[in-house]
Amino acid sequence: MPEATSALNGREASAGAITLRDAGLVGMITLRGNLASAKLKAAVKKAVGQAVPEVRRMAGGLEGGAGWMSPDELLLVTAHDKAAETVAALSAALKAEHHMAVNVSDARAVITLRGGHAAEVLAKLAPADLDPDLFPVGELRRTRLGQVAAAFWKSDEDTFHVICFRSVADYVFDLLEASAKAGPVGVF
Amino acid sequence: MLTLECPYCGVQADETELSPGGEAHLKRFGPGSDIDDFEGYLFMRENPKGVHFERWRHAYGCGKWFLAARDTATLEVFGTYPAQTTEPPQALREAISAKRPGWRWRDFA
Numbered sequence: 068m069p070e071a072t073s074a075l076n077g078r079e080a081s082a083g084a085i086t087l088r089d090a091g092l093v094g095m096i097t098l099r100g101n102l103a104s105a106k107l108k109a110a111v112k113k114a115v116g117q118a119v120p121e122v123r124r125m126a127g128g129l130e131g132g133a134g135w136m137s138p139d140e141l142l143l144v145t146a147h148d149k150a151a152e153t154v155a156a157l158s159a160a161l162k163a164e165h166h167m168a169v170n171v172s173d174a175r176a177v178i179t180l181r182g183g184h185a186a187e188v189l190a191k192l193a194p195a196d197l198d199p200d201l202f203p204v205g206e207l208r209r210t211r212l213g214q215v216a217a218a219f220w221k222s223d224e225d226t227f228h229v230i231c232f233r234s235v236a237d238y239v240f241d242l243l244e245a246s247a248k249a250g251p252v253g254v255f
Numbered sequence: 256m257l258t259l260e261c262p263y264c265g266v267q268a269d270e271t272e273l274s275p276g277g278e279a280h281l282k283r284f285g286p287g288s289d290i291d292d293f294e295g296y297l298f299m300r301e302n303p304k305g306v307h308f309e310r311w312r313h314a315y316g317c318g319k320w321f322l323a324a325r326d327t328a329t330l331e332v333f334g335t336y337p338a339q340t341t342e343p344p345q346a347l348r349e350a351i352s353a354k355r356p357g358w359r360w361r362d363f364a
């Protein structure tokens with residue numbers, strides 16, 4: 068079997084105080100089902116070590132995470148080489164319930180955006196309010212970046228992880244790089 | 256720019272994050288229904304100047320459909336609510352009445 072390769076193949080860029088980096092291979096699972104179900108909660112805990120997150124929140128992170136994507140959808144984050152077996156475990160645990168668990172690791176790209184005005188780099192591209200008071204650490208937002216769908220969560224005060232579809236990974240990286248190069252705005 | 260609060264995410268979603276779905280609270284008349292009812296379901300829309308109820312989808316966000324009440328002339332938004340409802344919530348109707356006394360939309364007032 069050919070070796071898995073991330074869409075951005077280790078691409079990096081920096082501009083001023085901002086660094087952009089391909090987060091590499093990340094295991095990602097779309098889990099849909101009844102988020103209030105005890106079985107689902109237990110399965111999520113076992114799969115990624117996190118509780119089902121509150122609305123718009125990311126519990127944990129790249130090392131094991133659960134993000135709220137919609138009232139019946141979570142994004143589970145795990146090691147890339149653990150994604151397939153985690154899906155199998157979820158499917159087995161939720162066999163009796165209406166659900167869907169799919170390994171989407173290779174359909175997506177993850178970019179790490181870091182730097183003092185990282186929120187402004189995103190705010191220039193998305194119709195989302197990134198004011199630190201309204202968008203605290205652990206907040207996750209599905210929105211668009213420029214012309215494409217994307218999601219990001221705030222990992223710490225000056226770090227965001229950005230997720231997009233694999234086919235637009237270069238576009239999103241270019242977009243973030245251009246926004247970073249234009250410098251800080253000084254709003255946040 | 257129209258901004259609607261998604262009742263599922265709770266975010267203030269701007270128009271570019273949403274896709275429009277036409278009029279809300281349509282009653283479907285399918286195969287075997289009366290020809291006039293079918294015509295009404297298929298073609299007849301309110302198109303009011305003033306209070307209106309619409310379907311919107313948080314396309315770039317949670318992906319869910321929701322309903323919104325707004326004024327087509329002023330773009331004032333009265334409120335949004337989940338799609339799993341067959342008529343506008345009472346509290347929303349009262350809020351509209353406070354601002355547009357005597358409003359009427361299809362069978363709702």
Ligand SMILES: [Zn+2]
Pocket residue numbers: 261262263264265313316317318319
């Ligand atoms: Zn939403």
